[in-house]
Amino acid sequence: xxxxxxxxxxxxxxxxxxxxxxxxxxxxxxxxxxxxxxxxxxxxxxxxxxxxxxxxxxxxxxxxxxxxxxxxxxxxxxxxxxxxxxxxxxxxxxxxxxxxxxxxxxxxxxxxxxxxxxxxxxxxxxxxxxxxxxxxxxxxxxxxxxxxxxxxxxxxxxxxxxxxxxxxxxxxxxxxxxxxxxxxxxxxxxxxxxxxxxxxxxxxxxxxxxxxxxxxxxxxxxxxxxxxxxxxxxxxxxxxxxxxxxxxxxxxxxxxxxxxxxxxxxxxxxxxxxxxxxxxxxxxxxxxxxxxxxxxxxxxxxxxxxxxxxxxxxxxxxxxxxxxxxxx
Amino acid sequence: xxxxxxxxxxxxxxxxxxxxxxxxxxxxxxxxxxxxxxxxxxxxxxxxxxxxxxxxxxxxxxxxxxxxxxxxxxxxxxxxxxxxxxxxxxxxxxxxxxxxxxxxxxxxxxxxxxxxxxxxxxxxxxxxxxxxxxxxxxxxxxxxxxxxxxxxxxxxxxxxxxxxxxxxxxxxxxxxxxxxxxxxxxxxxxxxxxxxxxxxxxxxxxxxxxxxxxxxxxxxxxxxxxxxxxxxxxxxxxxxxxxxxxxxxxxxxxxxxxxxxxxxxxxxxxxxxxxxxxxxxxxxxxxxxxxxxxxxxxxxxxxxxxxxxxxxxxxxxxxxxxxxxxxxxxxxxxx
Ligand SMILES: Cc1ncc(C[n+]2csc(CCOP(=O)(O)OP(=O)(O)O)c2C)c(N)n1
Ligand SMILES: [Mg+2]
Numbered sequence: 001x002x003x004x005x006x007x008x009x010x011x012x013x014x015x016x017x018x019x020x021x022x023x024x025x026x027x028x029x030x031x032x033x034x035x036x037x038x039x040x041x042x043x044x045x046x047x048x049x050x051x052x053x054x055x056x057x058x059x060x061x062x063x064x065x066x067x068x069x070x071x072x073x074x075x076x077x078x079x080x081x082x083x084x085x086x087x088x089x090x091x092x093x094x095x096x097x098x099x100x101x102x103x104x105x106x107x108x109x110x111x112x113x114x115x116x117x118x119x120x121x122x123x124x125x126x127x128x129x130x131x132x133x134x135x136x137x138x139x140x141x142x143x144x145x146x147x148x149x150x151x152x153x154x155x156x157x158x159x160x161x162x163x164x165x166x167x168x169x170x171x172x173x174x175x176x177x178x179x180x181x182x183x184x185x186x187x188x189x190x191x192x193x194x195x196x197x198x199x200x201x202x203x204x205x206x207x208x209x210x211x212x213x214x215x216x217x218x219x220x221x222x223x224x225x226x227x228x229x230x231x232x233x234x235x236x237x238x239x240x241x242x243x244x245x246x247x248x249x250x251x252x253x254x255x256x257x258x259x260x261x262x263x264x265x266x267x268x269x270x271x272x273x274x275x276x277x278x279x280x281x282x283x284x285x286x287x288x289x290x291x292x293x294x295x296x297x298x299x300x301x302x303x304x305x306x307x308x309x310x311x312x313x314x315x316x317x318x319x320x321x322x323x324x325x326x327x328x
Numbered sequence: 329x330x331x332x333x334x335x336x337x338x339x340x341x342x343x344x345x346x347x348x349x350x351x352x353x354x355x356x357x358x359x360x361x362x363x364x365x366x367x368x369x370x371x372x373x374x375x376x377x378x379x380x381x382x383x384x385x386x387x388x389x390x391x392x393x394x395x396x397x398x399x400x401x402x403x404x405x406x407x408x409x410x411x412x413x414x415x416x417x418x419x420x421x422x423x424x425x426x427x428x429x430x431x432x433x434x435x436x437x438x439x440x441x442x443x444x445x446x447x448x449x450x451x452x453x454x455x456x457x458x459x460x461x462x463x464x465x466x467x468x469x470x471x472x473x474x475x476x477x478x479x480x481x482x483x484x485x486x487x488x489x490x491x492x493x494x495x496x497x498x499x500x501x502x503x504x505x506x507x508x509x510x511x512x513x514x515x516x517x518x519x520x521x522x523x524x525x526x527x528x529x530x531x532x533x534x535x536x537x538x539x540x541x542x543x544x545x546x547x548x549x550x551x552x553x554x555x556x557x558x559x560x561x562x563x564x565x566x567x568x569x570x571x572x573x574x575x576x577x578x579x580x581x582x583x584x585x586x587x588x589x590x591x592x593x594x595x596x597x598x599x600x601x602x603x604x605x606x607x608x609x610x611x612x613x614x615x616x617x618x619x620x621x622x623x624x625x626x627x628x629x630x631x632x633x634x635x636x637x638x639x640x641x642x643x644x645x646x647x648x649x650x651x652x653x654x655x656x657x658x659x660x661x662x663x
Contacts, residue, residue: 033594034522057492057523058459086458089494124379126441128457297660300651301441302430303378308653 002185007040007177009151010116013158014041014078016187018048021076024162027054027063028080037082038118038177064090064115068098068167071113076162083129084119084171091136098167099142110165114158120173120211120261121299121306130299130306132262134209137169138239138271144168144192145238149213151181153236156190164192173211193240197249201231203324205249207272208259209235212311216259219316228324238268243275250281255323257290261310264293290328292319333401333451346554351612351621352630354396354553358388358609359634360421361412365584367638368411368428368442372588376646377429381442382409386551386583389608390515391416393556394483394578397564403451403469403482405462408443409515409582410455413485417452419445425641431648438651439659453482459520460493462486463512467499470508470573481509481567483560489520491534500541500573507572511563512538514577515550521586522594531577538575550578551608554615580608 004012018024026041026048032055035042045053056063060081067077081087087094098111121130138145144166148154154172161168198213199220208216213234220230233249235241250256256276258269269291276282276289294310322328346354365383372381384391391412395404406413414424419435427434427445435445446454453469456462466484473480490496491514503510516531518524529537531547538545544566548559556578563574581603585592592600616622622630 030521030523032522034591035593037521037589039589055523057528058489058520059492059494061494089458124377124441126379126443126457127439128443128461295657297657300439300656301379301436301444302438302651304653305430305438305651305656308656 001182003180004151004183005177006151006154006172006179006181007038009155009183010040010158010172011042011044012183013155013162015044015047017159017162018052020187023074024076024078025052025054026078026080027056027067029056029058029063029082031055031080036080038174040177041080060086060089061092065093065097067113067115068093068111071098071111071167072101072109076112078114078116078162081115081117084117084133085128085131087115087117087133090115094137094143094167094169095140099140102166103142111167112165114161114168114170116170116172118172118174120175121310122175124301124303124306126301127298132260132294134169134171134238135262135266135268135271138268142167144240145171146192146236147171147210147238148236149176149210149234151179151183153190153196155183156188157192157236159187160189160192163189168192171210175211176214179214190236192237193242194237195233195235195242195245197231197245198234199230199232201229201253203229203253204255204257204320205231205233205253206257206259206316206320207233207235207246209238209268210261212259212261215311215313216316218313219320222313222317223320226321228321230320241275243279246272246276247279247281250276251284254284254286256285257292257316257320257323259292259311259316261294263296264291265296267293269293287323287326288328290319290323292316333403333449346557346621348621350396351616354392355609355612355616355622355627355630356634357392357416358553358612359631360637361388361391361415362609363635363638364411364415364421364424367425367642369584371429371642379441380587380589382587383584384409384412384582386603386608387515387517387580388412389553389556389612390513390550390578390580393553394513394560394576396557397561398481398483401451402480403453405453405466405469405482405484406455407462407486407490408455408457408459409487410445410485411442413455414445414447414452417447417450419447419450419452421637421641422644423447425638425645426648429645429648430650431645432651433648437659460486460490460495463490463495463499464502466510466512467502467506467508470503470510471506473509474506479568481511481564483511483513485513485515487520488514488516488518488525488534489523491537492520492528500538500543503573504542507570509567509570510573511560511567512573512575513560514575515580516577517580517582519582519586519595524594531579534577535575543573543575545575545577547577547579550580551606551611553608553612
């Protein structure tokens with residue numbers, strides 16, 4: 001099958017859906033002639049013009065609210081927030097308005113919008129351009145939160161997100177944009193709330209999100225050389241969460257390592273640990289549930305410090321080995 | 329704990345009267361800025377720097393003209409395109425360059441980098457990665473300065489792009505309400521990334537906007553050092569004398585792309601060339617020569633001195649130590 005990048009997969013999903021559905025439009029900063037800060041929308045302005053590619057000045061709150069309002073009357077806007085750090089500015093309209101309108105109005109309204117945004121560190125962009133804030137939004141009933149890892153998942157999950165009748169926060173990762181993978185040309189959707197077992201194994205379950213899925217898969221290869229057989233589960237969507245797949249995997253392996261980039265305290269790992277501990281998998285656990293996540297610091301500028309602020313392949317290998325050898 | 333700028337007042341910079349000494353100092357700072365930015369670009373291209381950077385080549389007069397009007401004990405708050413502002417606020421070039429290189433002895437111990445250089449002791453409360461992020465804080469600094477009543481002011485710098493944010497609106501409202509000693513300085517370089525300012529407002533309209541909030545405002549030719557200085561001087565007097573905030577809009581232009589990811593698809597080479605022909609440094613050299621402040625030879629020597637200082641800073645930075653991984657979790661909380 002044809003291989004394209006994660007970035008191209010996202011662009012293709014948006015393009016195909018805009019061709020198919022006239023109610024879909026884009027709104028965001030520098031998404032027109034500039035093509036978006038990461039070039040995700042490159043060429044779309046030329047194809048769809050200023051009526052459907054709404055380039056805005058620096059107005060995170062305004063553009064997110066505009067997407068919310070348009071969605072409220074049945075349009076399907078896709079808002080781009082240039083860096084996830086700036087969703088803090090957009091969060092009033094997203095958290096107080098978009099997420100709650102349906103419930104607050106007794107189920108009589110819906111807000112079918114997507115807010116796309118790149119998260120994560122690793123580009124040297126420092127404290128204000130590197131955060132992973134997904135769990136802020138996971139905490140809000142009414143929002144859905146999706147984090148694709150592969151080009152295939154990115155396209156299928158984005159198409160599902162656009163067609164979903166709820167506000168979806170679609171969290172991309174800057175370091176994944178240029179990664180390649182097989183992606184069908186035709187349109188297809190991946191249901192939100194369906195985890196994917198990215199590698200099957202018997203000794204340990206790693207539940208990881210976003211770039212940590214790729215790093216965990218690399219770690220699994222390393223561990224395989226030592227005879228440790230790791231299963232890697234990618235939830236793909238954090239809310240709704242496919243607890244079944246995770247619980248089944250832990251029942252099989254009896255050991256679990258949770259890996260994410262976001263800061264550990266208050267991160268999604270705590271939620272996953274809770275879900276596992278509350279489930280029937282609890283009785284199958286042979287070791288404590290372990291979380292490996294970002295340090296309790298903002299992302300620093302210095303390259304070495306930046307790398308050390310979040311889990312790397314070697315850290316995952318080491319933690320996984322410790323768990324399997326019951327050294328935790 | 330009061331965090332006052334711990335700078336010894338050097339020569340007085342105040343007063344609209346520019347003489348030989350002031351002309352020399354201002355030209356030197358403009359050259360230091362230009363040289364710093366050129367070095368930054370070179371170091372980046374050579375792979376010595378990671379991340380991104382926002383260069384202010386072409387905007388030197390806005391930084392130097394504005395900051396030359398305040399005392400060392402006054403404050404500034406900058407933005408992402410902030411190297412020039414640091415230099416104009418008398419930053420130590422070595423510590424600045426070391427920060428740019430992410431080194432332990434840089435201004436922010438290598439934690440902040442290009443976009444977050446701060447010199448708190450020197451009254452530079454820092455650059456900012458969030459557009460508009462500095463504006464509300466500047467109001468708060470103004471509130472504190474007013475309460476302390478020592479006649480200090482703060483210059484709050486922001487780009488034209490920041491003027492479109494909600495933070496701008498709220499900051500204007502509070503600044504006027506609290507009558508704070510803040511001079512807001514908009515460095516209007518005509519674009520926010522690719523978004524052309526004139527598509528949503530103009531310099532004159534920006535100034536006019538402030539007037540609607542009840543704040544005096546003026547737009548200047550931001551590439552004319554003396555015009556900037558004169559306008560900011562008046563604004564600083566106004567703020568310092570307790571009359572409240574003021575807005576100055578400096579019309580200028582960035583010669584380089586927005587950052588390293590810019591492909592310049594949104595503007596023409598003709599436009600860039602046109603602005604290069606009103607180079608703030610060349611323009612000031614002409615004035616300085618006409619007014620007999622500096623001969624061409626003296627100006628050339630100043631240029632060489634500026635570039636030499638940056639070269640020394642580069643060497644200092646490259647020879648400086650990296651932060652240790654053991655120290656990574658330090659400094660999140662105050663003791
Ligand atoms: C709140 C926020 N939104 C978007 C960005 C990304 N961004 C960085 S600089 C910039 C343009 C800023 O324009 P302006 O304020 O005019 O300053 P200039 O870069 O022109 O000096 C943008 C959009 C950001 N840093 N912060
Ligand atoms: Mg600008």
